[in-house]
Amino acid sequence: MAQESYSNLLVFGASGTVGGLVALAAHERGAKIWLAMRDTSKAIKAIPNDVEKAGNFVRIQADLTDPTSVANAVAHSGAKAAFIYLVLAASDHQRASLKALRDGGVENIVFLSSLGVKVEGAALRAIPPSKLMWFRNAQVEIAIEDLAFPHFTALRPASFASNYINAGLDRSSTPPKATIIFEDAQADNIAPEDIAGVGAVVLLTPPTAGKTTLYLSNTAAETRTAKDSWALIKQITGRADIDTTPTSPEAWVQKVVAQGMPEAFPRFYLGVLDDSKRGLVGPEYEAGAANIRKYLGREPMGFVEYLEKHKVEWQNI
Incomplete structure (x- = not known):
């Protein structure tokens, strides 16, 4: 049987780092x-204005918390393949919008x-709500499984190299202040370009019928402490x-809570950071680097290469 392929794609979250790069x-x-x-x-950072204007891109209004807008976008675009992301504000774990995608022919x-x-x-179905982000992501995966899309790829990346500039830097301070809670917490620093590259490949040509899970990570040699x-x-x-x-864990929790985040989320994240001190090991990490090689035909992007590529962004802070 010939492998299925798609060339008319609906990409949600294009104004975000990975979504824009997938597009x-x-x-x-x-x-x-x-x-x-x-x-x-809204500006799309990953796609230069001249590239968007000259290319085969069309902006369309759709919100993953609004099934009607999703249905309209599918009907108007005729797309049969879609890239989506987790929306914390979706109380139904995006089931209604996913159903709109499926009913529309995606x-x-x-x-x-x-x-x-x-x-x-x-x-997967036994992950408890106390696991917060893992639970939220699992629930979306479960919803997609239940709706029986012919092809479904769950991209499961490790620590984004872009987290430092996007979420780990307090720009309100002079000079800007890094958010370092545990200096010995470890991260693999996978480039969003690698995540998006694999995402684009499987969006165009799904690996198999049914569900495919792809762990994505950098090589073990790229694992570094926060310090x-x-x-x-x-x-x-x-x-x-x-x-x-470094910032003390309690001071960081209180700061995040003061900004409107429910306390359970920073507490969960502290646990994740604490666990990372023991090293990033396991079959998921081994498979993650191998998947970059398999789908992109090259080694994962090193952290130094990533920083060189994004140096101007840091200098413009």
Whole structure:
């Protein structure tokens, strides 16, 4: 049987880091891209304006918490493949919007999940709500399984190399301050470009019928502590002014809560960081680097290469 392929794609979350890069990578492989956005006037950082204007991109209004808008986007685009991401605000774990995709004729779903979800089948359904982010991602995976899309790929990446600049830097301080809670917490620093590259490949051509789980991570040699990662950031980007004084766990929790985040989320994240001190080992990490090689035909992008590529962003902070 010939392998299924798609060239008319609906990409949700294009204004985000991975979503935008998925759209760009799929477009570079010849696909027409419908950029499904809550706000179609929002800037798309990953896609230069001239590339978007000259390319086969179309912006379309759609919100994964609004099934009607999703149904309209599918009907208007005629797309049979869609890239989606986790929306914490979706009280039904996105089931209604996923049903709108399925009812509209979408056959191939690629979902940006998390490496923290390390199980399948009955174990996937047994992840308790106390696991927070793992539970949320698992529930979306379960909803996609239940709706029986012909093709479903769950991308389960490890620690994004972009987390440092996107979520780990307090720009309100002068100089900007790094968020370092445990200096010995470890991360693999996988480049979003690698996650998106694999996502684009399987969005165009799903690996198999039914569900495929793809763990994605950097090589073991790229695993670094928070202290070492920030030292490298300062060295490569020239931002020696960044304050890398650690923040106490309690001070960080209180700061995040004051910004409106329910306390359970930072408490959960502290546990994840604490666990990472013991090292990033296991079959998921081994498979993660191998999947980059398999689907992109090269080694995962190293952290130094990633920082060199994004040096200007750091210098413009």
